[in-house]
Amino acid sequence: MTDARPGFFARLAIAFATFFRLLVDAAFAARLARLEEVGESPAPSAPPPTPPTVAAPVVDEQTLATGGGLALLALFQREGRLVDFLEQDVTSFSDADVGAAARLVHEGCRKALRGHATVAPLRSEAEESRVTLEEGYEPAAVKLTGKVATRPPYKGTLRHAGWRVRDLRLPRPLDGHDATIVAPAEVEL
Amino acid sequence: MSAPRYAIGIDLGTTHSALSRIALDGDAPRSERVDIDQLVTSAELERQPLLASFLYLPPEAERPLPLPWDGERPFAVGGYARARAPETPGRVVASAKSWLCHPTADRRSGLLPLEATEGVDRISPVEASWRYLEHLAEAYDARFAGEGPRLAECPVVLTVPASFDASARELTVEAALAAGIENLTLLEEPQAALYAWLEQAGDGFRSQLQPGDVVLVVDVGGGTSDFSAIAVTGEGGELGLERIAVGDHILLGGDNMDLALAHFVKQRLAAEGTELDAWQMASLTHGARVAKERLFGDPALAAAPIVIPRRGAKLVGGAIRTELGKDDLRAVILDGFFPEVGPEARPAVRARTALTRFGLPYASDAAITRHLAAFLGRQAGALGGGGKLLHPTCVLFNGGVMKSELLRERIRATLERWLEADGAPPARVLHGADLDLAVARGAACFGRVREGHGIRIRGGTAQAHYVGVEGAAPAVPGIEPPLTLVCVAPFGMQEGSSVAIDAELAVVVGERVSFRFFGSSVRRHDEAGASFERYASDEVAELPAIEVELPAEGRAEGEVVPVRLCATVTDIGTLLVEAVPLAPRKPDERWKVELSVREP
Numbered sequence: 001m002t003d004a005r006p007g008f009f010a011r012l013a014i015a016f017a018t019f020f021r022l023l024v025d026a027a028f029a030a031r032l033a034r035l036e037e038v039g040e041s042p043a044p045s046a047p048p049p050t051p052p053t054v055a056a057p058v059v060d061e062q063t064l065a066t067g068g069g070l071a072l073l074a075l076f077q078r079e080g081r082l083v084d085f086l087e088q089d090v091t092s093f094s095d096a097d098v099g100a101a102a103r104l105v106h107e108g109c110r111k112a113l114r115g116h117a118t119v120a121p122l123r124s125e126a127e128e129s130r131v132t133l134e135e136g137y138e139p140a141a142v143k144l145t146g147k148v149a150t151r152p153p154y155k156g157t158l159r160h161a162g163w164r165v166r167d168l169r170l171p172r173p174l175d176g177h178d179a180t181i182v183a184p185a186e187v188e189l
Numbered sequence: 190m191s192a193p194r195y196a197i198g199i200d201l202g203t204t205h206s207a208l209s210r211i212a213l214d215g216d217a218p219r220s221e222r223v224d225i226d227q228l229v230t231s232a233e234l235e236r237q238p239l240l241a242s243f244l245y246l247p248p249e250a251e252r253p254l255p256l257p258w259d260g261e262r263p264f265a266v267g268g269y270a271r272a273r274a275p276e277t278p279g280r281v282v283a284s285a286k287s288w289l290c291h292p293t294a295d296r297r298s299g300l301l302p303l304e305a306t307e308g309v310d311r312i313s314p315v316e317a318s319w320r321y322l323e324h325l326a327e328a329y330d331a332r333f334a335g336e337g338p339r340l341a342e343c344p345v346v347l348t349v350p351a352s353f354d355a356s357a358r359e360l361t362v363e364a365a366l367a368a369g370i371e372n373l374t375l376l377e378e379p380q381a382a383l384y385a386w387l388e389q390a391g392d393g394f395r396s397q398l399q400p401g402d403v404v405l406v407v408d409v410g411g412g413t414s415d416f417s418a419i420a421v422t423g424e425g426g427e428l429g430l431e432r433i434a435v436g437d438h439i440l441l442g443g444d445n446m447d448l449a450l451a452h453f454v455k456q457r458l459a460a461e462g463t464e465l466d467a468w469q470m471a472s473l474t475h476g477a478r479v480a481k482e483r484l485f486g487d488p489a490l491a492a493a494p495i496v497i498p499r500r501g502a503k504l505v506g507g508a509i510r511t512e513l514g515k516d517d518l519r520a521v522i523l524d525g526f527f528p529e530v531g532p533e534a535r536p537a538v539r540a541r542t543a544l545t546r547f548g549l550p551y552a553s554d555a556a557i558t559r560h561l562a563a564f565l566g567r568q569a570g571a572l573g574g575g576g577k578l579l580h581p582t583c584v585l586f587n588g589g590v591m592k593s594e595l596l597r598e599r600i601r602a603t604l605e606r607w608l609e610a611d612g613a614p615p616a617r618v619l620h621g622a623d624l625d626l627a628v629a630r631g632a633a634c635f636g637r638v639r640e641g642h643g644i645r646i647r648g649g650t651a652q653a654h655y656v657g658v659e660g661a662a663p664a665v666p667g668i669e670p671p672l673t674l675v676c677v678a679p680f681g682m683q684e685g686s687s688v689a690i691d692a693e694l695a696v697v698v699g700e701r702v703s704f705r706f707f708g709s710s711v712r713r714h715d716e717a718g719a720s721f722e723r724y725a726s727d728e729v730a731e732l733p734a735i736e737v738e739l740p741a742e743g744r745a746e747g748e749v750v751p752v753r754l755c756a757t758v759t760d761i762g763t764l765l766v767e768a769v770p771l772a773p774r775k776p777d778e779r780w781k782v783e784l785s786v787r788e789p
Contacts, residue, residue: 100494
């Protein structure tokens with residue numbers, strides 16, 4: 001295996017894919033847990049066993065460590081049905097149908113986001129205004145595009161002001177809480 | 190350094206409760222909101238500014254619903270309980286506060302949920318209030334463990350509607366005592382709102398209020414509407430505040446408005462051929478509330494969409510789409526609940542049919558402006574002036590409904606027209622603190638005022654109280670014997686004061702003897718012992734009967750004992766009525782007369 005390191009977007013994609021796979025694939029979670037423990041690559045030859053359909057999931061520490069992400073998913077599902085929306089194939093629906101659903105998701109998730117996090121733009125300048133980045137700017141907070149010279153100062157146009165989460169207040173799980181259940185099934189009696 | 194001392198303020202609301210505290214020492218401390226840990230799902234806790242006044246009674250398999258301070262709790266209070274209300278209404282207690290002042294229900298008996306699912310052990314309105322207060326105290330103690338006194342060790346000010354009658358106040362105290370809160374004082378909510386305004390205005394309040402001003406507090410919350418008038422007095426250069434009048438108890442609030450909007454949209458959908466089930470109706474009520482807030486918040490919007498989704502995991506497709514127009518909102522909320530009426534308008538009184546289903550006595554007229562006109566009209570003489578109305582010079586709004594600029598402006602403009610017609614100048618608006626939290630903050634401030642910091646609103650009891658004594662008259666079929674009302678507690682009694690009357694009342698040892706009991710918020714000049722037979726029907730209201738039972742200690746069963754009644758306003762702020770025998774058998778012999786009677 002070469003030592004090539006994936007770029008930011010590649011890492012983001014891997015992070016998302018891993019995140020969702022961890023939720024549904026207990027065997028994968030267990031392999032990742034082993035990887036974290038001993039720092040080895042996963043055994044490439046072992047095919048993942050088919051998970052039983054109704055048994056309780058095996059929740060290991062690594063999965064539990066993603067509890068914050070699970071709590072956020074549960075919150076967005078509870079308030080704005082985000083998981084329902086993302087899990088449904090919407091290709092065959094009209095824009096009006098998707099739009100109606102998007103309104104619900106937007107209204108609910110926005111309320112949940114505003115109620116649980118403080119998200120603020122990273123840069124105070126208006127988008128499309130000219131900005132200068134001096135020596136010592138924070139590279140993680142500014143993505144440079146276009147013809148990027150070797151060193152600052154950089155003069156350019158602010159295309160996106162960025163976002164930073166300043167505060168996140170997630171529900172606190174209590175004993176016996178199974179965070180992997182982001183939405184319980186509903187049975188009407 | 191000694192331990193910090195705090196006064197606690199609790200707003201025990203119909204739909205939401207709030208908690209606040211203020212330091213009792215130090216230079217000009219400010220009240221602070223205390224956020225409340227509560228379940229938001231069956232096993233997740235969140236700290237929120239308000240505690241929903243709902244209680245969920247889960248089936249066995251869902252028990253316990255653990256809290257950090259109690260892993261075995263068999264019920265849940267707060268956000269999770271509210272979320273469960275539309276999903277399983279037979280297991281969720283709501284509006285317990287409205288039941289506390291129900292005129293005929295036994296408020297200590299298991300009544301709620303009214304339409305409980307089979308197998309659910311109903312709880313009493315008193316117990317529900319107790320559980321909300323218990324949760325607030327426990328959440329406070331868990332949060333500040335080791336950082337100061339427990340909540341029950343602090344002086345606690347608990348607010349009640351100004352229109353709560355003597356027995357509802359007593360039951361509120363009973364709930365607080367059950368929750369372990371003993372160092373307790375009651376405060377009327379509109380007064381609390383004014384204390385919060387005074388705190389916010391600081392020393393600047395002297396430039397906004399002068400002797401001769403009359404502040405009208407219009408408090409429209411989730412479940413009730415409450416009016417009070419508070420006069421500004423000047424004695425020897427010192428400003429004083431005196432609560433001069435309170436309105437009737439009106440079970441009418443924001444929840445009624447949201448429901449009215451939902452029904453309006455439901456009917457329109459039905460006319461288009463779309464019927465909604467109970468779940469969709471709950472979803473529509475939520476959607477209509479969101480649309481209402483959006484339209485109120487942005488006057489430029491002509492309409493806001495409402496989407497009622499499908500219930501299953503497939504969200505997209507099959508949703509019912511409609512919208513709420515600005516004109517709809519005006520018709521339903523503004524003109525339905527706040528119509529532009531004249532000063533002579535009065536709420537319509539609906540004759541109660543004999544077969545009324547047992548439930549809450551909701552206001553029979555939804556028009557808050559008509560209730561307000563009635564209040565100002567009835568209290569025209571509160572300051573001894575002429576005119577057909579009481580003339581407020583300032584208005585202080587409170588309660589979640591009053592967040593809407595459109596509604597505040599409707600009330601202000603309507604009041605201006607009434608006052609103009611009555612030859613009085615317009616009233617100006619006092620801009621208040623946070624309308625959801627002012628009552629809790631003001632309650633905490635009052636805890637500090639009681640220690641001598643800041644101006645205190647005087648007022649005493651907001652009603653005169655009477656017992657009804659049936660005259661001895663020959664029985665005539667179909668004609669009730671004449672009833673004489675004897676004043677046992679005059680209007681405006683101050684905390685800690687007592688009066689005794691010599692009425693010829695007789696009780697029988699070993700039997701429960703009950704008296705009819707009456708209150709009046711306008712007869713301010715009857716002295717203790719004053720009696721009368723004739724009165725206008727709108728100046729005296731009958732309250733739940735009061736009852737006394739003499740134990741047989743030292744007396745023969747069946748003996749008739751002449752007594753006089755003694756009324757005291759306790760330091761807590763409740764009315765205590767006692768029967769004192771004319772010929773006591775031992776020193777200081779007296780028996781408590783129950784204001785909130787248990788069912789026989």
